[in-house]
Amino acid sequence: MGDPKKQRRRYSRPKHPWKAERISEEGELCKKYGLKNKKEVWRAKSTIGRFRQQARLLLGLSGEELEKEKRELLDKLNKLGILETRSLDDVLALTVEDLLERRLQTLVYRKGMANTIRQARQLVVHGHVLVGDSIVNVPGYVVPKDKEENIKISERIKVVNLEKRREEGREVSKEAG
Numbered sequence: 001m002g003d004p005k006k007q008r009r010r011y012s013r014p015k016h017p018w019k020a021e022r023i024s025e026e027g028e029l030c031k032k033y034g035l036k037n038k039k040e041v042w043r044a045k046s047t048i049g050r051f052r053q054q055a056r057l058l059l060g061l062s063g064e065e066l067e068k069e070k071r072e073l074l075d076k077l078n079k080l081g082i083l084e085t086r087s088l089d090d091v092l093a094l095t096v097e098d099l100l101e102r103r104l105q106t107l108v109y110r111k112g113m114a115n116t117i118r119q120a121r122q123l124v125v126h127g128h129v130l131v132g133d134s135i136v137n138v139p140g141y142v143v144p145k146d147k148e149e150n151i152k153i154s155e156r157i158k159v160v161n162l163e164k165r166r167e168e169g170r171e172v173s174k175e176a177g
Contacts, residue, residue: 052091104136104141113151131151
């Protein structure tokens with residue numbers, strides 16, 4: 001059975017390691033979403049693949065158990081904000097970018113809390129981002145839709161940035177302080 005403390009890979013590697021088209025696609029995704037390495041792309045692909053596999057399995061079944069499992073899968077995807085519609089066909093149409101858009105790092109950048117996607121990653125890793133009342137320092141954290149509006153920068157980083165601007169002699173408005 002294995003040791004429960006042993007960590008296992010949550011992704012599968014590509015079947016063929018040296019396909020130029022796949023490498024360039026993954027490179028563009030890494031650049032666009034500020035990912036550390038291609039393992040993060042593979043992890044997102046595996047997660048989407050598991051959702052799609054479950055949807056394919058459910059499409060082949062029938063009965064009342066099907067309705068329960070279908071509802072659970074669609075509710076989970078809706079709660080995460082990955083999918084809004086209520087159809088298994090839409091689950092089959094999911095892409096990696098749908099999941100990467102829901103990561104904390106991407107949402108911090110999209111909300112304008114960071115100037116670049118890389119700066120957003122740094123803010124998250126350094127513990128300056130709060131989701132609700134708790135600090136989340138994992139850039140790959142998939143933010144549920146109901147917690148998206150609770151993302152904020154911690155107050156101590158705002159104070160430090162304000163002091164830096166004052167030292168540099170920049171004009172600081174009273175709204176920012």
